[in-house]
Amino acid sequence: MEHLLILLDVIKKLTTLNLSEINQHEWxxxxxxxxxxxxxxxxxxxxxxxxxxxxxxKNGERNYEKYANLVLDDSINDSVLENKRSA
Structure with a gap:
């Protein structure tokens, strides 16, 4: 309970910008x-x-196994994993 009071007191001093009143133990x-x-x-x-x-x-929205394989088997001739919509 003592720490909670110290915590609230430090927050009050911080909000009122009385930083010089906060001692090292409280901080x-x-x-x-x-x-x-x-x-x-x-x-x-x-x-x-x-x-x-x-x-x-699990729902089938993404297949992260493909991304893991992309790291292992990266080539310039590989196909695109996902087609993204342009904004």
Whole structure:
């Protein structure tokens, strides 16, 4: 509970631009919670993107096996994998 109060106090000081009133201990606590929230957010983004890739391949919208083969067998005479619409 003490850390939550420190966190809210640091946010209040940041929004009012009283940066000189934030001591080093409060700033370290704020950084630690910010880092943890950033890691959680980026993990959620990564797993949602992986789920999107899995679902797109499962539904047949994309075939990522072709892209993997393109890396291994790349030649100037190969055909185009996908025809894209022009805007």
């Amino acid at each position: 370290r606590i704020f950084q630690a919670y910010g880092f943890f929230l950033l890691v959680v957010f980026l993990s959620l983004v990564l797993y949602s993107y992986l789920y999107h890739l899995y679902r797109a391949e």
